[in-house]
Amino acid sequence: MSDAHATIIASLEQLAGAFQASFDAAPNEQLLRDENAKVLGKKGALTAILKEMGKVSADARKSIGERVNALKSEVERAFDDRLAGIRRREREAELSAPAFDLTLPARTPAPRGHAHPISIVRDEIVGIFESMGFSVFDGPQIDTPANNFDKLGFPPDHPATDMHDTFYTTAGHVLRTHTSNIQVRAMTTQKPPFAFIAPGACYRVDSDLTHSPMFHQIEAFVVAEHVTLAHLKGVLAEFAERFYGTGTPVRLRPSYFPFTEPSAEVDIACVFCKQSDGARAGCAVCKHSGWIEILGSGMIDPLVFEQCGLDPERWSGFALGMGIERQAMLRYGIPEIRLLFDNDPRFLAQF
């Protein structure tokens, strides 16, 4: 063995004995890589040692080469192990660092907006009817007395109009007192069969705890052949189940509206005092009757068909109309209708 050979071998062995300690001493990945470069890098110890290779024989080169390869593998393995160790420790440290203070205010994507309770209820009701096959018919809030009253069979100079204290415009038009003007508009412009729903603002000269001079109604009506009261009841029952919850019975009480006959007020079993067995205990909302009045309905009066140019012997239909305010007040427990139109941000933010 030549001196050179021996020197190289000695240097390699020295290197082999020293690198592990320096790797173990490296506190993080960067310093570990630095240490690794000191051994295996272009300017590292191994490269420096191998500069002496020219001075040894070919045989010796071979045996040195084997030793070098083994050393390289050793260093690489030690590097990988140490790196894995460092990463594991760092991950553990990261995981066990103090928790984020989740009680700090959240960063909201956008400030929260609020739909008006009337809109929420309106969209829900419209949605229920749309899913039953009804479509929205949009019509004007200011209409002719003919469309609002006459064609609906309101007799002239009749107390039936007392139920509708009407705003008149100086041009002789009326602010519609109900959304039933849409029935007339549909019947005079569309060819049956059809099923429409008409949501919108209405007006009556009335202002107290439960009345607002502007309010909102939703009218739903079907005109087709062979429509009966049984169908009206079917739609009402379906609506009640979907809007007020399953297991909400409906009750029809005969009543009077000029444009329907037979006419009925519709009650639902009180949803506020329902017991687990389905019975109603009675409460302030239903005035201890177990029933809450929610809407008016009936079979479209043959006179209305005639006035709108449809043959009452052929066409039949039903109509129902409800005040959206009432549904919203019931649902959300709003005691006064005025609150719905005050637009107090503290009120609106509740919905």
Next chain:
Amino acid sequence: MKASFAWLKQLVPHLPDDPRALADRLTAAGIEVEGITAYGQGTETCVLAWVVSTRPHPTKSGLRLVTVDRGEGSQEIVCGAPNVPEPGGVVVLAPLGAHLPAKNMTIGRRDIGGIVSEGMLCSESELGLSDESAGILVLPPGFAPPGTRLNDAIPETRDSIFEIGLTPNRPDGLGHIGLAREAAALLGVPWTRPDPEAPVRQRDGSAVDAVSIAIAARDRCAHYGASVVESVTIGASPSGIRYRLAALGVRSISTAVDVTNLVMLEFGHPLHAFDLDKVRGAALIVRRATEGEQLITLDGVTRALAADDLVIADAEGPIALAGVMGGASSEISASTTRVLLECATFDPRSVRRTARRHGLHSESSHRFERGIDHSDSRDCLAQATALTVRLCGGTALRDAAFAEGDAPAAVRVTLRAGAARRVLGIDITPAESKGTLERLGLRVVAESDEALTLEVPAHRPDLTREIDLVEELVRVRGMDTVAAELPSVRPTRPWGGREALLRRVRGAGVALGLSEALTFGFTSRASLAAMGAPEPAVALQNPLTSELDVMRTSLLPGLFEAASRARRHGEGSLALFTTGVVFLSGEGPNALPREPAMFAAVLAGEAPARLAKPRPRDVWDATGLALELVARLTREAPELLADPNAAPYLHPRGAASIHVHNTRVGVLGPIHPNVAEALDVDPRALIVEIDLDAIAAVGTRVPHYAPIPRFPASARDIALVVRDDVAAGLVLGAVREAAGPLAEGVSLFDRFTGQHVPEGHVSLALRIVYRATDRTLTDAEVDQSHARVVAAIADRFSATLRA
């Protein structure tokens, strides 16, 4: 309409004993009993007592000690009433333990100034029999033996009163006979209408001898009947009658007037009593008024009559508004000795017009408007005549006087066999139909397998068509007998098409952090004028208040009002929107107004911030809201154009219009200070107004797929200093232009003044993202492009580049 259960039970003895049971049955058939109140509740335990003696209270002045005989013994009661009768007088004693709900008191032993009183002598108000009373209830001596229960002595002291919400088609329900008939029909129990009493004193003679009757307006008055009772004494009615009237909400006036009210409550047919000696010229004429003619009505108001008013006139002029209210000149008074009773049938529409014209809604007009039973006029008159003799004394003239106008024709209706199935979806047998309708008072005049023809009684003017009879059938058998069935609805296309858009607009508004307000369609001219909104196109004839007399031409006044109120409540932050229509002039005379749909928002105060002081909202909140809203609705990139004249209510320095392609869809900006001042709105408020019909016209773009970039982008920044009157948008536009197609995006990411920026200048930092669609750009290519941009911008804006 209030109804007495006791009276109904008297008319139909087979009614159930429980008022609730009857109420439920009536309600289920459309005669809605909205409530039942107990009249005279607590009187059950009260008894009549006879005054034996009285002496003053030994220590308390104003009080007396009254010894009364209560049947089973006598006792001494302390009483403070001023009207304790002489010995022998009959009073009402509430014994120990009696509870009187009217005054919420329970009678207990009371020591009053050393005297123990075990009971109370009661007033009518304490017994719940009237609203107020001047002293204790005193009955005539010998009225009933001591110890008699008050309820036995005067049955009218205890009753269940139905509050009935009667629909206007059922005039028959406005009298107890009609309600009794209905109840009997619904319950299937026998019933006969009582015949009128005969007067206890009458003499041969006719009312015709006392007064002549003529109908000049035959089309307005089908029938006029009058009877005369002579030598009457007008006074207070007996307590039983007063309580019956009080229970039904009618004030007792005097015997003669109470008679007309009682008969009206019984038959549903209004009557009137005249002082015959005040009828001038012994003549009554039913005629139209002459325009401007004057009449002082019973309420003391002088009324100028219209030619359309129907009046009862004597030889000199009107003495009553027919069917609405009597005149003061012929009013019954204490000195009246001859009473003329009127029972007539007036045209419902005529009565209604007169009542409305004069703002006079009376019990009488209420009934005539709905149509009274003209077939029972003679019976009503007979009953009233007999009752007058009974209550006022005197003698009736045997024959009443009648005049006839145009009699209403009898109504016949045919019910076809299949009618019920067609309307109700259920079969009703001919036997059931016939039975039900006959019980309701209809008379079968023809009958076959195909149809039933019936004559309708006069008390049901609402039954004129087949459908009316079908309704009766289902009303009586109950709507619960019809099974529910879902119809097969043929899907229909929406009409008008704004609902879906409005729903999206509301959704977008809420998603952008706004709260939705709902504002009235009417507003004041003053607020529209103050903000410079379009002139109102629709004015109201009868506004709620004289202020709110026009329909809005802008949604903003309503929002301003909400904003101003919120500000007064100290709400620092406000972001409200509303959607709705405004009312603009229609096209052509008499056309309906146009109702375009709008969106409006008002922002004010501070925007919420996180872990920082809130930031005052500024015009860029408005531009951001408007651009984002329009972009969400149209899926287009809207364009903002600064325009000092965009709208008169916008601050000229920040006013802008917003456009999609070439359609102007809205305006935005800070509120004009003049408007803010006039309408008491936060002067820093911001406005966004979007025309939703314009949005609908623009439509919503359907996105078209563009290939996703496959090659990486490179970004370069420029920082430059320009004069501060150079709009940032202009710089950005110029950058885009100079950068050419390789520039995928240009954004302004910083802007500041001061520090090292010279006075009157501003530093802008922009980032340009370069990308080619077909290759990866080399650094050299990007640098080259970027150098071109930098040179162009520096040149165009005389900008200084910053490192």
